[in-house]
Amino acid sequence: MTGQRRIGLLGGTFDPIHMGHLDLADAASRALGLTDLLVIPANVPPHRAKPLTSAFHRFAMVAVAVAGRAGWRACDVELRHESPSYTATTLRRFHERGYEPSELVFLIGADAFASINTWRDYPHILDRAHFGVVSRPRFPVGELPRRFPELAARMAVPVPDAPLSASPSIFLVDAHTADVSSTTIRTVLANGGSVSGMLDPRVQEHIEQHGLYRDSVHVRGGSDDIRSAPAGRLHGQD
Numbered sequence: 001m002t003g004q005r006r007i008g009l010l011g012g013t014f015d016p017i018h019m020g021h022l023d024l025a026d027a028a029s030r031a032l033g034l035t036d037l038l039v040i041p042a043n044v045p046p047h048r049a050k051p052l053t054s055a056f057h058r059f060a061m062v063a064v065a066v067a068g069r070a071g072w073r074a075c076d077v078e079l080r081h082e083s084p085s086y087t088a089t090t091l092r093r094f095h096e097r098g099y100e101p102s103e104l105v106f107l108i109g110a111d112a113f114a115s116i117n118t119w120r121d122y123p124h125i126l127d128r129a130h131f132g133v134v135s136r137p138r139f140p141v142g143e144l145p146r147r148f149p150e151l152a153a154r155m156a157v158p159v160p161d162a163p164l165s166a167s168p169s170i171f172l173v174d175a176h177t178a179d180v181s182s183t184t185i186r187t188v189l190a191n192g193g194s195v196s197g198m199l200d201p202r203v204q205e206h207i208e209q210h211g212l213y214r215d216s217v218h219v220r221g222g223s224d225d226i227r228s229a230p231a232g233r234l235h236g237q238d
Contacts, residue, residue, distance in 0.1 A: 008037040010107040015051045019178040027175035028132040031158045038075040042085035064202040088121040091128040104129035110139040131170045137179040141172035189213035
């Protein structure tokens with residue numbers, strides 16, 4: 001391991017954060033040797049409905065989910081701004097804090113990356129950080145070079161302990177991640193079902209203690225997981 005700082009950024013609505021998010025972050029952390037991992041709840045998703053639960057509860061669920069994981073922490077960089085939570089804006093804020101693009105690794109599911117060409121400031125956004133793209137069920141990273149031939153030269157399989165290049169790359173991480181979404185969890189909970197195994201037990205306990213997601217009237221469809229919203233969401237990850 002080099003002394004290079006490599007900061008993983010995982011954003012999403014996290015309504016709620018679930019095992020798919022955590023599996024993705026675990027896989028990327030191992031493959032890329034991340035020194036820190038910041039989990040960033042979105043405040044105002046620009047292209048989706050307002051989150052069902054408050055920023056307070058979504059941040060609290062992220063905080064308990066990352067507790068005890070070395071180098072992981074919840075980050076409120078988006079919650080402190082009322083403007084829409086665009087990836088390009090959030091990365092710029094990290095640059096303003098003194099982070100170089102070569103030190104940042106933006107984590108995203110392969111399903112969400114499939115719409116990267118619709119994001120705000122594409123393709124320049126790919127120069128603002130490395131992208132760590134992780135397989136999701138039915139979305140293997142191996143399909144991405146074919147899907148984006150214009151980006152294939154920037155794609156690479158991470159080599160353990162190898163220094164990250166000065167020029168931002170797109171790292172493809174093939175790993176198993178739980179086949180679950182926040183939408184599914186909200187629906188199951190609204191119908192009084194069990195979500196055992198879909199959530200960190202501490203997140204499940206928080207939901208139960210506060211009676212979250214029990215009103216079926218407010219359950220919404222659509223993917224709001226592992227970074228899937230279009231037009232440049234930092235976090236569309238359901």
